[in-house]
Amino acid sequence: MKHVITLNVNGDPYTVSVDPSQTLNEVLREELNLTGVKLGCGSGDCGACTVLMDGRAVSSCLTLAVEAEGKDILTVEGLAPSGEKLHVIQEEFIDKGAIQCGFCTAGMEMSALHLLNKNPSPTETEIREALSGNLCRCTGYAKIVEAISSAAQRMNDASERNQ
Amino acid sequence: MREFNIVGKHVPRNDARAKATGTAIYTDDIxxxxxxxxxxxxxxxxxxxxxxxxxxxxxxxxxxxxxxxxxxxxxxxxxxxxxxxxxxxxxxxxxxxxxxxxxxxxxxxxxxxxxxxxxxxxxxxxxxxxPAVFDVESAIAQGAPVLHDYCPSNISVNRKIQYGDLEKAFAEADYVREDTFTVHAVSHAYxxxxxxxxxxxxxxxxxxxxxxxxxxxxxxxxxxxxxxxxxxxxxxxxxxxxGFGGxxxxxxxxxxxxxxxxxxxxxxxxxxxxxxxxxxGRRRHPMKLTSKVGFKKDGTLTGKDLRIHLDGGAYNAMGPTATFLCGNFGAMLYRYPSYRFFGEHVYTNKPPASAMRGFGAPQSIFATETQMNIAAEELGIDPIELRLKNAQVSGDKIPDVATISTCGFKESLEKVAEMCNWKEKRAQYKTGGGKGIGIGCYSFISGGVFNWFNTQYPFSAAEVRAFDDGTVHLLTMAADIGQGCDTVVKQILAEELGLKMEDIRITSADTSMTPQADLGAWGSRLTLMNGNAVIDAARKIKEQIFGMVSVRFNLNVIHEMECKDGKVFPKGRPQRSMTFGEAVAMAQKANRGEPLVARGYYTPRDKGMVTPAFSFGAQVAEVEVDKETGIVQVKKFWTAHDCGTVINPKAVEGQLEGAIQMGLGYTLSEQFIMDGGKTLNTTFLDYKMPNAMDMPPSETAHIDTYEPEGPMGAKEAGEGLAIPTAPAIAAAVHHATGYRCKDLPITPEKILNATKSL
Missing domain, CATH: 3.90.1170.50 (Aldehyde oxidase/xanthine dehydrogenase, a/b hammerhead)
Structure with a gap:
């Protein structure tokens, strides 16, 4: 039996019909073609599939699509909506050399956004804690931590300027 | 040392934006x-x-x-x-x-x-x-079940190396020791x-x-x-x-x-x-290594006898290469006047082991380095002093194994000792006191001079197409798998042609478009081999456009020409310049409109026997071991390494940082739990690779060398760095607890058993 669900992804409303067993990851990747969302393990251990659901970082591979009914979902594709001007987190990942194979990158960025929304000035340990559900095999995490720390600083500077 | 404009500078990766925005297409996205x-x-x-x-x-x-x-x-x-x-x-x-x-x-x-x-x-x-066999001993025992009919012994490949008089070496030695080491399988876990x-x-x-x-x-x-x-x-x-070899x-x-x-x-x-x-999935080879070494009283090495069994699993995969390379790496780092190696690759009823970052070297050099640390202790010589006494240097030749052109090993040892305050900490921490510091070293190849694939093509090739708008298109079969070779070869090309990164478009790794051939991304071959092919193609382009400038300005033939800042000009008369695009247009006109295209190649020929160039380095780990739980915490790593010219500093740093993650996992937390040939831990929850919280701080120094065989002086970076971490941690754990690890991984249980706390 299919369920018809409505969810808001990156600001756009979608209505899709899903199997009860279908995951949010499958809907995003297969139905909505948001392939920036990756699938690294399917068991919620690697974090490559991380998206924000109502502002909270979740593993889209463990989230059933029906749970997303009526929710706001943000994926990596929604980080820089204009497509030209990137999000500060993305800019810092690029500049600090935090990206190698790139398969963990989207999930890392989404976990970083979740952290910085909650805690605008995290310590290095807090950043590392926030990333502990996101595995990376290439970078040793050093440059990812550096990028997030630097993004936090820039976002704080910008919000101070705006005040 | 050459001055560079783009090489050695901070250049963001070619593909970073696509990956940061989620627009990069991986195979499963298709x-x-x-x-x-x-x-x-x-x-x-x-x-x-x-x-x-x-x-x-x-x-x-x-x-x-x-x-x-x-x-x-x-x-x-x-x-x-x-x-x-x-x-x-x-x-x-x-x-x-x-x-x-x-x-x-x-x-x-x-x-x-x-x-x-x-x-x-x-x-x-x-x-x-x-009936099935799950370890080397059972597989080579009399009457063991045979996996492949063609191979009744279950030993599919062997390799021998021998030079010098080994009997004499051990007879003349004041101190001879033999140890057996075992190392385990781990996953690439890409x-x-x-x-x-x-x-x-x-x-x-x-x-x-x-x-x-x-x-x-x-x-x-x-x-x-x-x-x-x-x-x-x-x-x-x-x-x-x-990929990491998988x-x-x-x-x-x-x-x-x-x-x-x-x-x-x-x-x-x-x-x-x-x-x-x-x-x-494929995995790193488990091995059993028995190594006998001889020293003079003053620490001078006299010889080494190394015997290895590789547990290959059910098929050869890249096991034959690992067998071959184990023997080579056993003779690296130190000057062994005599050396004998015998390695055998054995079939067992387990998933095939294959290539994995370091490719035989982490195993072989774990034995080398642990034995050096044991010998240093028993001879009463500081481990770094013992290494300096025996270290290979530039110009060393190892019969049938290697000719080392550039070698920054001694400099790496001296530098790392200085960075970590080696002498003070060695004296300060008492053996068994819970804190320790230890060293491990490495050398690695920059691509292999071997052709088991039996290709008739060059080992690496590149095509450069130059256009009159000042852009060029680089086509190469080199495979960027995340290590960043697309960016590195673009930097090399931009440097050689005096262009900017944005002037270069790259198409890579499409066998119907990109020039045959390239053996791929393994054995740390791309920077050196593809880099050299790219330079070869760029020089052929330059030859053609230089002629245009000569003719245009009626220059004396003695003038040397240069490409720089998007211009082409005689070095001695820089004001007589044309833009790169103008020179390309002119070359085309001179050749009836034919597009300006050049192909470059690189195939090493017997240069250095197994590789055109070796990297070297030394790493120190500092640990604290909880005496109650046996849990090892690495407090810090210091690394000094020689990779020749650094083409992309952030890429090299990233390789090192990633290698430490892999080395740390190999040493302390990652292993396959097997039962009757079945892998029981099949999730990231049960297969413990280090996360962001597990990573200790790390400090690095590059040792300056210029490798004449490498593109703009560069050689291997990153793969070799997966080697020193295990022996460094093992030595530090010994310093902290008195437990000498000869069988990886180091687990709390092994430490507590050895220190009699369990």
Whole structure:
């Protein structure tokens, strides 16, 4: 039996019909073609599939699509909506050399956004804690931590300027 | 030392924006109209004869489009050592026998994944279980079950090296010791599970998009197993989410995707699950290494005798190369006046081990370095002093093994000692006091001077197309799998042609477009080999446009020319310049409009015997060990390394930082838990690779060398750095606890047992 669900992804409303067993990851990747969302393990251990659901970082591979009914979902594709001007987190990942194979990158960025929304000035340990559900095999995490720390600083500077 | 404009500067990766925005397309992101989804049926038994396979129920399931077993295929074996067909021991799908739990038996392609999965459960296979062997000792014992009929001993490959008078060496030594080490298997654990999509053209040719490190090797082996011509196969490498040696052979799903696409006329995709990756995926070789070394009283080495058994699993995979390289690495780092190596690659009923970052060196050098640390203690010599006394230097020649052109090993040792306050800390921390510091070193190859693949093409090739708008297009078969070679070769080309990064477009790793050939991303070969091919092509372009400037300004033939800042000019008369684009336009006009294109090549010929250039380095680890729990915490790493010219500093740093993560996991937390040939830990929850919280701080120094054989002085960076971490931590743990690890990984249980606290 299919369920018809409505969810808001990156600001756009979608209505899709899903199997009860279908995951949010499958809907995003297969139905909505948001392939920036990756699938690294399917068991919620690697974090490559991380998206924000109502502002909270979740593993889209463990989230059933029906749970997303009526929710706001943000994926990596929604980080820089204009497509030209990137999000500060993305800019810092690029500049600090935090990206190698790139398969963990989207999930890392989404976990970083979740952290910085909650805690605008995290310590290095807090950043590392926030990333502990996101595995990376290439970078040793050093440059990812550096990028997030630097993004936090820039976002704080910008919000101070705006005040 | 040359001055550079782009090489050595902070240049963001070519693909960073695409990856940061999620627009980079990996193989599993590809979706084609009418595409079928494939799944593989794997053996539940470690060793069995296949008596009967009935696929009729699976084939009858609505939505199933194709089911195949080995019987449906051309039954042609493959393997990367094409030069020695005997070593090619693998079929894409099992014929007659399965040899490990996870061995591929049949494949299904269906309209969706769920249907394919359901169809797998409908395939009936009747097996006759055979006795199995799970370790080297049992596999080489008299009367052991034989895995492959062609190889009754279960020893598929051996390698010998010998030079110098070993008997004399040990007779003359004041101190001789022999130790046996065992090292375990670990997973590459790249984040992107293997994935392949194949499409058959109207005329039956195949296009395969696949997550591979070796597009050309895949093209050739896929062609041979399909019984097709090489150029009827086109392999395209999309973005690849890491490889580390685990994606460098033809694999079953690549064959099945292609074969079933041809059979059904519809595109077919296979993507492995993480469980399959852990259950049946390639892994690092477990080994048993017995090493005997002799020293004079003053610490001078007299000789070394190294015997190794590699536990290869059920098929050769890249095991023969690992066997070969173990022997070479056993003779590296120190000057052994005599050396003997005997290595044997042994079949067991386990998932095949294969290439993995370091490729035999982490195992071989774990033995070397641990034994150096033991010897230093027993001879009463500081471990760094003992190393400095015996260290290889530039110009050293090792018979049949290596000629070392540049070597920054001694400088690395001295530098790392200074960075970590070695002397003070060694004196300050008492053995067994809970804190310790230890050293491990490495050397690695910059690509191999060996051609087991038996290619008639150059080892690396590049094509440069120059345009009158001042841009160039670089085509190369080099495979960027995340390590960043696309960016590095672009930097080399921009530097050579005096252009900016944005002036260069790159197309890489598409076997129908990019020049044949390149053996792929392994053995740390791309920067040096592809870099040299790119320089060769760039110089051929320059030769043509330099002539235009000479003619245009009627220059004396003695003038030397240069490309810089987008201009072409005589060095002595820089005001007489043309833009790069103007010079290209003129060269075209002078040649009846023919596009300005050049191809460059690189094939090392006997240079340094196994590799054109060696990297070197030393790493120190500081640890604290909890006496109650035996838990090891690494407090810090210091590394000094010599990779020649650093082309992209952030890429080199990133390689080092990533290597430490892998080395740390190898030493302390990662291992396969096996029971009767079955891998029990098949999730990232149970297979513990270090996360962001587990990573200690690290400090690095580059030792300046300029490698004459390398492009702009560069050599290997990153793969070798996976080597020193295990011996460094093991030495630090010994300092902290008195426990000497000779069998990786180091676990709390082993420490507590050894320190009698358990």
């Amino acid at each position: 979706k084609l109209p009418g595409m079928l989804h494939g799944r593989i049926l794997r053996s539940p038994l470690p060793h069995a004869r296949i008596l009967r396979i009935d696929t009729s129920k699976a084939a009858a399931l609505p939505g199933v489009r194709c089911v195949i077993t080995g019987e449906d295929t051309p039954k042609i074996k493959y393997g990367n050592w094409r030069l020695f067909p005997d070593t090619q021991d693998e079929y894409p799908l099992a014929i007659d026998k399965v040899r490990f739990i996870g061995d591929e038996v049949a494949a299904v392609a269906a309209v969706d994944l769920d249907t394919a999965e359901e169809a797998l459960s409908l395939i009936e296979v009747e097996y006759e279980e055979l 984040l992107e599970p293997c994935s392949s999509v194949a499409q058959a053209d109207l005329d039956g040719r195949i296009t395969l998009w696949t997550s591979t490190q070796t597009p050309y090797i895949t093209q050739c082996l896929l062609a041979s197993t399909m019984n097709m011509r090489e150029n009827d196969i086109r392999v395209i490498k999309p973005f690849v989410g890491g 994606k460098m052979e033809l694999r079953t799903w690549e064959f099945c995707a292609a074969f079933m696409a041809k059979k059904t006329g519809r595109p077919v995709k296979f993507t492995l699950s993480r469980e399959e990756e852990f259950l049946a």
